[in-house]
Each structure stands twice: as structure tokens, then as C-alpha cells.
Amino acid sequence: MAFDFPANPTPGSTYSPAGGPTYVWDGSAWAISAISVMPPNDGGEYVMVNGAWRLSRQGFDLTGLATLDIPVPSWNPAQVRATLVAQNTSTANQIHYLRASADGTNFLSTSGNYTHGGFVHYNGTSQFQSVNNSGSTGIVMASGGTHGNLQQRSEVTLDLGIAGTAWPTYTVRGNSYETGPANLIQTLMIYGWITSGLVTDRIRALRWAASTAVPTGNLTVEWLP
Numbered sequence: 001m002a003f004d005f006p007a008n009p010t011p012g013s014t015y016s017p018a019g020g021p022t023y024v025w026d027g028s029a030w031a032i033s034a035i036s037v038m039p040p041n042d043g044g045e046y047v048m049v050n051g052a053w054r055l056s057r058q059g060f061d062l063t064g065l066a067t068l069d070i071p072v073p074s075w076n077p078a079q080v081r082a083t084l085v086a087q088n089t090s091t092a093n094q095i096h097y098l099r100a101s102a103d104g105t106n107f108l109s110t111s112g113n114y115t116h117g118g119f120v121h122y123n124g125t126s127q128f129q130s131v132n133n134s135g136s137t138g139i140v141m142a143s144g145g146t147h148g149n150l151q152q153r154s155e156v157t158l159d160l161g162i163a164g165t166a167w168p169t170y171t172v173r174g175n176s177y178e179t180g181p182a183n184l185i186q187t188l189m190i191y192g193w194i195t196s197g198l199v200t201d202r203i204r205a206l207r208w209a210a211s212t213a214v215p216t217g218n219l220t221v222e223w224l225p
Helices: none
Strands: 023-025 030-032 045-049 052-061 067-071 079-087 096-101 114-122 128-136 139-142 151-159 169-178 184-194 205-210 216-224
Touching (some): 079 096, 079 205, 114 139, 114 169, 139 151, 139 169
Antiparallel strands (some): 079 151, 096 205, 114 128, 169 184
16 A cells, blocks of 8 residues: 655654554655554553663552562663652551562562661651661661651662672652651651672662551652663
């Protein structure tokens, strides 16, 4: 079937004939546009890069969950930004972790696999408190939050690939509200790293984990080049 292509196109001009793909004029010829190939229909957000779709953003419903595994996309992003919003109806502190896997199956979860330091600020008499370098079983996304009507909020940025002898590093910032004698708003700022030698190439998967199943919550994951 012959298509009636427009005359005198300019670079970037498109033509979508009935029953055919979309063509784009590249300056010398009409070529089938890469955007004629639809992205996967899996709920994720995709961007077109050099003619191929890349997974760029995912959203996960955490309602009723205590763990969630998330594979790293095959296009090897350099970083991930994970944003948590969760509610806790218990009077006990709800702790959220993000854990890494170097092989996509086994997740680092031993005390001391992760080291971090920084500070916590309270709006009561405690005010600023230093968090000295200490080991952890995961990247601590949120450690407070005992108010049933207020959500815990946190954002983690983590290196996924390393070069040479570098260690994967991460930053955390978050907020929560702790009930009790002081009724404190907690603000957390952390810098940390995964212990030397545990990741020698890339992080292949992530695992979100909470101390107890959350009644409501969501996790947004953005893959960054």
C-alpha cells in the first residue's frame, strides 16, 4: 500500500497514515518513528531515550504490607529516589527500611551492613541531637511516627552503581510525629553508605521493609540516569 507523504517536510515532521505506523522526516527520508512502539502497560511511567523506552517511575500501594521487593531496571540507572508516605495506627514506633541486593535475590540485612550519621531535630526541649556513625540492618527511612492521624514521610536517594573502590552512598530526609509526654515533630537528616565490599558492581534490587504491616501507605520509586 502506497502512502501519500506530505511534500516539502521539515526535519521532525510526522505523518500518520490510516492503518500504518507514524513516520518522521529525518532530513533526508521518512523513517518509522520509535514512538510508534508503545511502552509496557504495567502501571509504570516510561520515557523514550535513543529510540527505546526506559522505566523511569513506579508507584506501589503498601496497604497491609510489611515487605516489598523492587527489581532495578535493566537499563542500569545510576541512582534511585524512593519517597515513602505511610500511616501508623499503633502506639509503637513504626520503623521503615530500604535494603539493597547485589545479586537481585539476597538482601543485605545484617547489623553493620549499612553505616550512617547525621542529626535529628525535635521541636521540643531536645531540639538537635547528633546521630553518630552507627551500623544498621538497612537504610532507615523513618524511625518515629506513633500518631495515628499523621503520616510518616521520607525520601531516600541511593547510588546504584559504583566505580573503582567507591562505596554506594545514600542520603535520607524525613519527618514524623511522636506522641507521648512531649508530642514531638521529628525531622531526620542522614548521610550513609553500604559497607565496603558488599556491593562490588551494582545494586540489582531493593527491598522496602517495615517493622509491622502498614495500614495505609505508598512508595514512589524514581530511577535516575
